Amino acid sequence: xxxxxxxxxxxxxxxxxxxxxxxxxxxxxxxxxxxxxxxxxxxxxxxxxxxxxxxxxxxxxxxxxxxxxxxxxxxxxxxxxxxxxxxxxxxxxxxxxxxxxxxxxxxxxxxxxxxxxxxxxxxxxxxxxxxxxxxxxxxxxxxxxxxxxxxxxxxxxxxxxxxxxxxxxxxxxxxxxxxxxxxxxxxxxxxxxxxxxxxxxxxxxxxxxxxxxxx
Numbered sequence: 001x002x003x004x005x006x007x008x009x010x011x012x013x014x015x016x017x018x019x020x021x022x023x024x025x026x027x028x029x030x031x032x033x034x035x036x037x038x039x040x041x042x043x044x045x046x047x048x049x050x051x052x053x054x055x056x057x058x059x060x061x062x063x064x065x066x067x068x069x070x071x072x073x074x075x076x077x078x079x080x081x082x083x084x085x086x087x088x089x090x091x092x093x094x095x096x097x098x099x100x101x102x103x104x105x106x107x108x109x110x111x112x113x114x115x116x117x118x119x120x121x122x123x124x125x126x127x128x129x130x131x132x133x134x135x136x137x138x139x140x141x142x143x144x145x146x147x148x149x150x151x152x153x154x155x156x157x158x159x160x161x162x163x164x165x166x167x168x169x170x171x172x173x174x175x176x177x178x179x180x181x182x183x184x185x186x187x188x189x190x191x192x193x194x195x196x197x198x199x200x201x202x203x204x205x206x207x208x209x210x211x212x213x214x215x
Contacts (some may be wrong), residue, residue, distance in 0.1 A: 020076060020185070027068050061193040067097040075124040075182070085114040095111075095143075101108035104131045104139040104156060115147060119213060122189040125151050125182040126209055128198075131152040133161050133207045134160050145211075152209040159207045161199050168198045184210075 001204035038058035045051055071094045074086065092108045099106040106127070123143065130141045130152050139156025168176060168183035171191055176184055190197050201207050 011074060015044070016173075016181065016184070017020045019176065019178045020089040024068075024072055026178060027072075028065060031061040031064040031068070035065065059139045063097075066100045067094075070094050071124070071128070075121050075128070076185070081111050084117045086117050086120040088115050088120065090114055091115075091124050093126055097129065099131070099141075102131045103137045104141050104154070107140060109142065109144040111146070111215070112193045118189045118192065119147060122186045122211055122213075123152075123168075125186045126150075126152050126211060129165065129183055129186070130207075130209055132165070134159050148213055150211045150213075152211070154207045154209075155205055157205060159203075159205050161201055161207050166199050169199060201210045 002158075021133065034057055036060060036210055038054045041054035042051060042058070045054065074091060074094050083103070088110055089112050092110070092112075095108060096106055107126075110123070127141060127143050131154070132141075134141070134154045134156030136157045139159075142153040143153070144153075145151050164177065164180050165183055168180035169172075169187050171184065171186055171187040171209065187197060190213065195212040198210040199207070200210075
C-alpha cells in the first residue's frame with residue numbers, strides 16, 4: 001500500500017494545481033477561440049452561406065466548451081463535499097458528452113447507481129485518458145466493472161500507451177507535464193484506497209487499464 005503522504009511529497013499542492021489549471025486552459029483555448037472567430041464572422045459577413053457556417057462553428061464550439069467544463073467540474077472539482085457520493089448516471093452523461101468531441105466512441109457499461117465521489121473521479125479521468133491511446137477514427141473505449149474493479153478497454157488501430165501516461169499513472173511526478181496531470185491525480189485517488197492501476201498493451205489494436213479499489 002502506498003502512503004498518501006509519500007505520494008503527496010512528490011509534488012506540492014501549488015505545483016499540481018498550476019499544472020491542472022494549465023491542462024484546463026489548453027483544453028478550452030481551441031473551442032473558445034473558435035467561438036470568438038464565429039462571432040467575428042457573424043459581425044462582418046453578409047453572405048448567407050458564410051453566416052450559416054459561422055452559426056455551425058459557434059454551436060459546435062459552445063457544445064464542446066460546455067462538455068469540457070461539465071466534465072472538469074465533476075472529474076476535478078470538489079462538488080458534494082468530502083466523502084460524498086455521485087450518481088454514475090451523471091458521470092456517464094458527462095463522459096458521453098465529452099466523447100462527442102474525440103475520435104473514439106464510448107461504451108459505458110457500469111451499472112447505474114450511487115458511488116463514492118473519488119471512485120467516480122478516478123473512473124472518469126481514466127475514461128478520458130484512454131481515448132488518447134486510440135487516436136484514430138473508428139476506435140472505441142469500453143468501461144466495465146463494479147465498485148471494486150474497473151476495466152477500461154481501448155480498441156483501435158495503432159493502440160498504444162504513451163510512456164509519460166504510464167509514468168503519471170504510477171504516481172511518479174518527476175517529469176510530470178500538464179497534459180498528464182489527470183493521470184497523476186487518478187493514481188493518487190486509487191492509491192488512497194490501497195488499490196492500484198495496471199496498464200497493459202494487449203496487442204496493436206487493444207490496450208487495457210485496470211483500476212482496483214481496496215475497501
